[in-house]
Structure formats: structure tokens, C-alpha cells
Amino acid sequence: MSIQFNALQFGYTEKGKPVFSDFSADFEKDRITVLTGVSGCGKSSLLYLAAGIYPHHAGFLTGGCITVEGTRPESLSPKERCRLVGMMFQNPELQFCMDTVENELIFCLENICTPPEAVPDALNQALDFCAIRHLRNRTLLSLSGGERQKVMLACLTALRPKWLLLDEPFANIDNKSARAIAEKLKELHQTYGMGVLAVDHRLDNWLAVADEVRILEDGALLPEIITVDRLKQSPQRPSETTPETLPSTASPTSSEKAPASQSLLESHGIIVPGGSYGPKLPPPAPGEVVLELKDMSLSFGKTEILKNVTVSFRRGLIYAIVGESGCGKSSLFGVLSGLYQYRGSVLLHGKELRKTRKKQCGQMGFVTQNPQDQFVGRTVRQEILTSLKKHPDASRISEEILRSIRLWRYREVSPYLLSQGQQRRLGVAALMAYDCCLLICDEPTYAQDRRSTIAIMDALSRQARERRTALIFSTHDPQLAKDYADEQFRLEGGVLHACSQSGL
Numbered sequence: 001m002s003i004q005f006n007a008l009q010f011g012y013t014e015k016g017k018p019v020f021s022d023f024s025a026d027f028e029k030d031r032i033t034v035l036t037g038v039s040g041c042g043k044s045s046l047l048y049l050a051a052g053i054y055p056h057h058a059g060f061l062t063g064g065c066i067t068v069e070g071t072r073p074e075s076l077s078p079k080e081r082c083r084l085v086g087m088m089f090q091n092p093e094l095q096f097c098m099d100t101v102e103n104e105l106i107f108c109l110e111n112i113c114t115p116p117e118a119v120p121d122a123l124n125q126a127l128d129f130c131a132i133r134h135l136r137n138r139t140l141l142s143l144s145g146g147e148r149q150k151v152m153l154a155c156l157t158a159l160r161p162k163w164l165l166l167d168e169p170f171a172n173i174d175n176k177s178a179r180a181i182a183e184k185l186k187e188l189h190q191t192y193g194m195g196v197l198a199v200d201h202r203l204d205n206w207l208a209v210a211d212e213v214r215i216l217e218d219g220a221l222l223p224e225i226i227t228v229d230r231l232k233q234s235p236q237r238p239s240e241t242t243p244e245t246l247p248s249t250a251s252p253t254s255s256e257k258a259p260a261s262q263s264l265l266e267s268h269g270i271i272v273p274g275g276s277y278g279p280k281l282p283p284p285a286p287g288e289v290v291l292e293l294k295d296m297s298l299s300f301g302k303t304e305i306l307k308n309v310t311v312s313f314r315r316g317l318i319y320a321i322v323g324e325s326g327c328g329k330s331s332l333f334g335v336l337s338g339l340y341q342y343r344g345s346v347l348l349h350g351k352e353l354r355k356t357r358k359k360q361c362g363q364m365g366f367v368t369q370n371p372q373d374q375f376v377g378r379t380v381r382q383e384i385l386t387s388l389k390k391h392p393d394a395s396r397i398s399e400e401i402l403r404s405i406r407l408w409r410y411r412e413v414s415p416y417l418l419s420q421g422q423q424r425r426l427g428v429a430a431l432m433a434y435d436c437c438l439l440i441c442d443e444p445t446y447a448q449d450r451r452s453t454i455a456i457m458d459a460l461s462r463q464a465r466e467r468r469t470a471l472i473f474s475t476h477d478p479q480l481a482k483d484y485a486d487e488q489f490r491l492e493g494g495v496l497h498a499c500s501q502s503g504l
Contacts, residue, residue, distance in 0.1 A: 001029045001069050003050050003163065003197060009063030010049065012417075018219070019045050023064070025214075025221045029163070029195035032186065034206050036199070036270050037216035038449045039421035040406065043199040044090065046216070047165045050197070051087040052076060058417075069162055079111060086161035090168045090420035090447055091370055092152035093140070101127075101135050101143075101151050108155045126158040129184060142300060145172030145369050145443070146325025146476075153181060157188065164188065166198040168420070168447050170205050172369065174324040174476045178205040185209060201449045202271045202477075203228075213265070226265065271450045277483040278454060280318075281461050287315030289350075290437050290470045291336075296344035298328075298335055305331045307494035308344070315437065316468045318461060320475060320485035322499075327491045329474040330369055333442050337366055348438070365436040369443055371427035372416055380418070381411040383426060387433035397433070405429050421447040428456050432463055439463065441473040445480065457484050 005025045011018035019042045027033050035043050048054040052073030055061040065072060073081055089095055098104040105123045114122055127133045130150050140148065149172055156164060164185065170178035186209040188194045200206065203213065206228065213226040291313040298306040305328045313319055321329050334340045338357055346353040348363060368374050377383035384401050388394035402408040405425045410418060415426055424446050431439060444460065445453040461484060464471040475481055481488050490499045 001162075001195070003027045003195070004067045005046070005049070005064070006067070007064035008049070008061075008066065010045065010055070010059055010061050012059045014060050014062075018062075019059075020219045023219060023221070027195070027197050027214075029069075029193070031211040032189055032196040032198075032206075032209055034198050034200050034203065034210045034213045035216060036201060036203070036213060036265070039201070039425070039447070039452050040419055041216050042219055043216050044167050044419055047087060047167050047197070047199060050163070051085045051165055052081045053087070079113075082108075082112060082159050083161055085163045085165055086156040086159050087165040088149065088152045088156060088167060088169055090171060091145075091372075092148045093145075093370065095152060095155075096140050096148075098140070100137060100139055101132070101154075102137060104140060104151065105155060105158055108158050112159060122158055126154040129157050130154040131180070144326040144330055146174065146177060149173055150177070150181065150325075153184070157184075160192060161194065163195040163197065166196070166200075168200055169198060170200065170202065171420075171446050172325065172443065172476070175205065175478070177325050178476075179208070182206060182209045201447070201453075203265070204271075215265070215270075271453065276479055277450075277457065280484050280486075281465050283318075283486045284316045284465060284468075286317060287468050287470075289313070290315050290348070291472075292345075292347040292350075294345040294347070296335065296342050296346055298331055298340055298342050304494055306335070306342075306496075309496045311489065311496055311498075313438070313470045313472060315470050316464060317486045318464050318471045318473075318484055320473055320481035320488045321491055321496075322475060322478065322481055322488060323491035325476070328494060329491055330442055332491065332496075333366070333368075333440055333474070336364065336440055337368075363436055364438045364440060365431045365434050367424075367427045367431050367439075367441040367444055369446070371420075371423035374427055374430075375415040375423075377415065379412050380407055380415055380426060383415055383430050384433055387430045401429050401433060419447075421449075421452070424448060425452065425456070428460070432459055435467070437469055439469055439471045441471070443475060444473050445475070445477070453480070 005023055008020045008023040009018060010020045037043055045054065049066050050068060050073065056074060068084055071084060073085060076084065096104055098107050105126055106119060109119050109122055127136055130153050132150050132154060135143065135147060135151065143151065149169060169181065173181065182205050185196055189196050210228045212228065215222040215224065289312045293309050293311050296306060296309045297304065323329055331340065335342045335346065366374065375383055377386050381398055381402060384398040385394055388397055391397060399408065402411055407422060407426060415423060418426065428444055439460065445456055448456060460471055463469055488499045490497045
């Protein structure tokens with residue numbers, strides 16, 4: 001039994017360049033398959049087609065067909081489809097319908113006509129399976145990105161479809177949680193016979209559970225099938241490539257010849273286990289303190305999220321904040337953006353932020369965890385032009401920026417119609433076009449391939465060094481923090497700990 005794409009012809013416009021032309025591929029149910037490739041190559045589109053979401057809700061299927069277990073998913077009712085395929089979006093928030101975790105799970109179970117007397121046990125089993133019983137009564141809006149992904153997996157567990165389709169399932173989850181969820185996916189596969197097809201740019205957390213890796217390039221599936229066993233046997237080595245532009249077209253090189261499977265993956269922008277992102281720019285002499293937190297605390301109801309955080313950030317330096325999913329990284333950034341009321345002091349240029357936020361508007365630039373939350377332009381180009389509204393040559397520069405991030409062809413498209421990876425690139429590019437003294441980026445490399453990850457971080461680093469900007473970013477990737485940050489902080493138990501320091 002399998003998912004089959006037969007002579008597929010699909011595009012997002014009727015007359016524009018199609019995403020797939022005569023695409024054919026089979027994915028077998030008895031193997032856990034990871035589909036990878038550069039950002040924007042069509043990986044997510046394949047999942048949406050297999051889930052029956054496309055072409056109902058977007059795009060045009062002009063030829064060929066998709067079958068799952070011999071059935072065309074677009075021909076089924078929603079109730080029938082959710083028994084056949086269950087999908088986790090890159091941003092699970094877009095899938096939720098209810099207010100709390102418990103109500104969301106009940107809603108899922110009611111949609112497949114679960115008998116009322118069976119709902120409590122099914123609900124508890126799903127919560128326990130994903131180890132999130134403690135989130136049962138939480139509102140979905142109060143959860144971190146990683147917690148939302150765990151809730152969405154619990155929903156899929158409750159629905160028990162024949163196939164699980166996962167789009168970047170570990171994008172907002174720390175490595176420990178990701179490995180735990182990967183083991184749960186393997187258990188669903190082995191115990192209940194669920195097929196698993198996942199899209200991911202990172203392979204680290206799949207090594208213990210996946211069977212094979214397939215690469216999508218330019219609308220076609222490469223013939224090479226890379227088994228995870230081959231990756232486990234490959235010696236790990238850092239890559240020396242450091243692209244200078246966004247995106248880079250250079251392939252990774254090394255004086256030491258890499259294993260064929262690893263070289264193939266790296267040449268297609270995949271983040272392979274054990275690889276580094278290249279040397280960081282040397283830090284300058286520390287500049288003036290631009291942001292200072294003194295005994296800053298934050299609570300949601302009776303739960304204290306941040307406890308007496310005291311730290312300062314200087315111009316020209318780069319800071320990484322790491323920590324497990326749900327530890328409060330996004331909440332910390334929410335305090336700085338004005339989303340949450342805090343206790344203690346937050347000083348921007350020595351002035352209390354809660355009192356002078358309006359006057360100091362424009363001093364801080366933000367890239368949020370969900371890029372669509374920050375868009376203000378009607379089109380992709382307008383989003384960049386908004387950041388350049390005071391520049392005399394805004395039209396030319398906006399074109400250069402969009403070409404550099406491979407979004408020029410989408411310049412008249414709404415930002416909300418881009419993929420998550422494309423939205424992230426647009427959000428970061430719009431921020432970098434903006435002149436400010438403090439950049440705050442919540443997971444800036446979320447859903448990016450390796451080359452885009454390096455290029456985004458290189459561009460942000462250059463801005464920090466050349467414009468003497470303080471850059472603060474959060475990440476679940478310890479290698480990214482190591483390679484780019486001058487100082488690292490770990491947020492744990494509501495307390496911010498300095499975990500390493502260099503260049504000062």
C-alpha cells in the first residue's frame with residue numbers, strides 16, 4: 001500500500017510556471033520516509049495534495065492524479081479523508097478550531113463520530129501518548145510553538161489515520177522533545193501500521209526512526225534513495241562553506257572528501273547531522289548597552305513564566321537564547337514587543353520601555369515566530385517597500401532584495417500565500433531593510449534549508465557588525481547558537497542563565 005503520484009501536473013496559477021510537470025513517485029507504507037530539498041521546491045505542496053487539501057483550497061491540478069491506498073483523497077468528504085490521511089502543518093496554529101487543548105481533542109474525536117462514552121479514554125490516551133496531560137486545560141493561544149506541535153500530534157494520534165503527513169514537525173521543538181516525538185511516530189508506525197511521510201530540512205532527529213531519505217529538486221524526485229543506515233555510518237564533519245549572499249548557489253566543499261550520501265544531501269542544502277554552519281564574523285569591541293533587563297518577571301495567571309531576569313545587551317554583539325520548548329523564549333520577546341505586561345524594569349537606551357515605548361518606536365525590529373503575524377503589506381513587494389519608505393531608491397533596492405531571497409516572481413502575491421519558509425525569508429529581509437539599533441528574531445531560520453539558514457544568519461550577522469546593532473535570536477539548534485553567537489543564554493525554569501561567552 002502506498003501514496004502514488006501519477007503524471008502529476010500542478011501549479012498555483014492556471015497559466016504560470018507549474019510546480020510539478022509530469023511528476024510521478026511512490027511512497028511505501030512500510031517505510032518511514034523523510035522528503036527533503038531546498039526551501040520552496042514543492043515538498044509541502046506534495047503533502048497538501050496527498051491530504052486532499054489541494055486542489056480544493058488552492059492551486060490547479062491540470063493533469064495526473066494522486067492516490068492514497070488506492071483512493072483519490074480529493075474525492076472524499078472531510079470525515080472520510082481524516083480517517084485516510086492526517087496532516088500536521090508547518091504552523092499547527094492554522095489547524096486549530098477550538099479554544100483549549102481538551103476542546104480541540106474532543107472536537108477531533110466528535111468529527112469521526114466517536115461514541116460519547118469513549119471520548120474521555122481516547123482523549124487521555126492521546127494526551128499521555130504525547131506527554132502533554134499538563135497542557136489539557138491550557139488555551140491554545142497561550143502555548144509555545146513547540147507545545148502547539150505536540151498538541152497537533154495528539155490530535156492526529158486520536159484520529160488514527162492510515163497515513164501521517166508531517167510538514168517540518170520538529171521546527172519549533174527542542175532536540176530532546178523532537179527525539180521523543182520521533183519515537184512516538186515510530187511507535188504509531190509499528191503498532192498501528194500508520195504510514196509516515198515527513199518533510200524536513202534537518203535529519204538529526206530522524207536517524208533513530210526513519211528508513212529512507214528522498215530529495216525533491218525542481219519539481220522532480222531524484223532517483224537516489226538514501227537509507228538512514230548509510231547516514232548513521234557516515235563520519236561527521238563540519239562544512240567550510242559560508243555563502244555570502246541570500247540565497248547561495250555554492251555547494252559545500254571540504255578538503256576531506258565526504259561520503260557520497262552526505263555530499264549529495266549537503267549539495268542540495270540539507271542540514272546533515274554533525275555539520276557546522278561555518279565560522280562567525282569576529283566580534284567587535286563591545287559597544288554601549290542598548291537593552292537592559294533588571295529583575296524582570298512575567299506571570300500568566302498564577303504561573304510565573306520569567307523570574308527576576310537580569311541581563312544587558314550591547315551594540316554590535318550577537319546573542320543566542322536557547323531552551324526547551326515552552327520555557328518562555330517567545331514570552332520574553334513578547335515582553336520586549338509590548339505584548340505582555342511585566343514586573344521589574346526593561347530599559348532601552350536607559351529609559352523604561354513601558355513609559356517610552358511610543359517615543360522609541362523604530363529602535364527595535366522584530367521577526368516573530370509566526371511570520372504572518374507581522375505582515376502589513378498587501379503584496380510581497382509592498383512588505384519590503386514598507387521598510388524602505390524613507391529611502392530615495394526604494395524601488396530598486398526592493399527588487400534587489402526580493403531577487404536575492406528568490407521571491408521576485410512572487411512580488412505581486414499576498415505574503416499569506418507563500419510557504420512558511422518563504423514567509424520567514426520575507427520577514428527577515430523586511431527587518432534587515434529597516435534601520436534600527438536592536439534586532440530581535442524568534443527562530444529566524446525556522447523551516448529553512450541549510451544554504452538559506454547560513455545566508456540568513458550571515459546577513460543578520462553582517463548587519464549586527466556593520467551597523468553596530470545588537471542582535472538577539474532564539475533557536476533550538478545548538479550548533480547555530482555556537483557558530484553565530486558571541487554570548488549564549490539558556491532559559492530554564494523561568495531563569496536566564498549565561499551558558500557560554502566568547503569574544504568579550
